[in-house]
Amino acid sequence: MSKDQVIKILGGVNGISTPPTILREILNLINDQEVSNKDLSNIILKDPSITERLLRIANSSYYGVSRDVTSVNQAILVIGLKAVKYFILSITVFNQVMAKKDKSKLDQKHLWTHFLEVAVTSRKIAEHINYELPEEAYIAGLLHDIGVILLESNFPDEYRKVIEYAKRGEELCQAEKKVFGLDHQEVAAFVTEKWNMPNKLREPMSRHHVYADSDLKDLVVLSKIVGLADSMAQVPFEEMNNLYSAEKRLISLNMLSEALSIESKTLIEIHMKLTSEVVSSATAMELDMGDAIEILTQSNMRLFNIYLELASLFKERQELSRQMLVEERTEGTLESLKISLATLSHYLNNAVMNIQGKCDILKMFYDKKDLNSVVKTLPASLISMQKSSQKILLMLDELSTISSLENLNFFGHSKAIDIENDLKAKLAEKFDSVEAG
Numbered sequence: 001m002s003k004d005q006v007i008k009i010l011g012g013v014n015g016i017s018t019p020p021t022i023l024r025e026i027l028n029l030i031n032d033q034e035v036s037n038k039d040l041s042n043i044i045l046k047d048p049s050i051t052e053r054l055l056r057i058a059n060s061s062y063y064g065v066s067r068d069v070t071s072v073n074q075a076i077l078v079i080g081l082k083a084v085k086y087f088i089l090s091i092t093v094f095n096q097v098m099a100k101k102d103k104s105k106l107d108q109k110h111l112w113t114h115f116l117e118v119a120v121t122s123r124k125i126a127e128h129i130n131y132e133l134p135e136e137a138y139i140a141g142l143l144h145d146i147g148v149i150l151l152e153s154n155f156p157d158e159y160r161k162v163i164e165y166a167k168r169g170e171e172l173c174q175a176e177k178k179v180f181g182l183d184h185q186e187v188a189a190f191v192t193e194k195w196n197m198p199n200k201l202r203e204p205m206s207r208h209h210v211y212a213d214s215d216l217k218d219l220v221v222l223s224k225i226v227g228l229a230d231s232m233a234q235v236p237f238e239e240m241n242n243l244y245s246a247e248k249r250l251i252s253l254n255m256l257s258e259a260l261s262i263e264s265k266t267l268i269e270i271h272m273k274l275t276s277e278v279v280s281s282a283t284a285m286e287l288d289m290g291d292a293i294e295i296l297t298q299s300n301m302r303l304f305n306i307y308l309e310l311a312s313l314f315k316e317r318q319e320l321s322r323q324m325l326v327e328e329r330t331e332g333t334l335e336s337l338k339i340s341l342a343t344l345s346h347y348l349n350n351a352v353m354n355i356q357g358k359c360d361i362l363k364m365f366y367d368k369k370d371l372n373s374v375v376k377t378l379p380a381s382l383i384s385m386q387k388s389s390q391k392i393l394l395m396l397d398e399l400s401t402i403s404s405l406e407n408l409n410f411f412g413h414s415k416a417i418d419i420e421n422d423l424k425a426k427l428a429e430k431f432d433s434v435e436a437g
Contacts, residue, residue, distance in 0.1 A: 044072050115141075204220075204227075
């Protein structure tokens with residue numbers, strides 16, 4: 001399937017890019033900085049199911065209110081205006097895309113467990129680093145893989161191929177690009193732009209996988225938070241529970257925890273409270289997680305402790321690899337230096353032998369009292385010896401440039417091999433012609 005076909009289908013054939021009226025109204029309110037509690041309350045009251053969910057969230061143990069919250073206005077006051085806007089956005093978006101869940105071939109409970117883990121962990125990380133709106137991080141975490149849902153719900157058979165690739169060790173985004181020509185991050189960026197979703201939420205949906213320094217470039221804090229939470233959570237598909245996936249996620253965990261200045265001790269503390277918070281969130285959102293929560297409770301802590309141990313070993317391996325690289329480079333440098341010196345020695349020897357030869361010829365004529373031959377050969381001999389002397393000075397100057405290991409090329413023997421050509425070029429520049437050898 002081509003990238004253009006995927007974009008065409010997601011762009012409108014199935015109505016994905018045309019949200020229902022209430023979602024459009026909510027998006028407009030979220031993008032409006034002057035919106036009031038009353039404005040938002042009026043929108044929420046248009047949908048009884050959203051109203052009920054919001055009240056459940058406001059009355060959940062997380063907010064710890066001393067009395068029952070019985071109105072939408074009270075719920076907005078308890079949760080906060082911005083947080084409510086994002087909560088309602090997440091509910092309406094998921095109602096939209098999950099309408100096709102019957103076509104899905106994925107384990108929905110396992111997938112939702114992943115979403116909630118990332119959401120809860122994102123909020124905890126945000127609280128730890130004093131991010132201005134932790135609930136915003138929660139919603140960004142909850143929606144981070146919306147591109148996966150859009151791809152899988154619209155192309156379930158093709159997405160099974162993606163999971164098969166991931167099972168064999170392919171990174172998820174790479175596997176998606178192999179099948180669709182684009183990954184779930186690109187899908188999220190495309191669709192949420194058409195929805196006019198706030199940029200602050202679009203960014204972590206379209207950039208939360210970090211495996212190299214280039215992935216960190218210009219990455220906003222919220223994307224770093226969600227990316228770290230994603231690397232700490234259970235993988236979205238059971239098939240990705242393999243060593244290949246673990247190592248890639250460890251790379252992400254190490255890079256992002258360092259970027260956010262979060263120590264392993266803090267990550268452990270966050271993870272210890274994860275299961276109960278996921279259960280609370282699932283209850284508030286009226287999600288039947290069933291066996292997924294039981295699996296999460298039984299395995300999460302054990303897996304995460306192993307994960308952190310692997311992270312430590314991974315860092316040690318990185319340091320060892322760095323030391324080995326330094327040693328290999330030093331060894332390669334010394335070998336290159338030896339070859340360079342041998343090349344210079346060859347040129348020096350030729351120059352000295354030329355001077356010695358000319359001197360021997362002149363001495364021979366002189367010893368035989370053949371002054372005519374001395375006079376006849378002297379000018380050419382002097383010119384030749386002068387050139388050889390200049391060559392020697394050039395060789396000595398070149399020798400000084402490679403006397404430091406830091407000035408040599410680390411890539412194989414390229415500089416050592418090319419030094420002869422370099423010398424010939426310099427000699428050609430100094431003299432009209434240079435005889436080979």
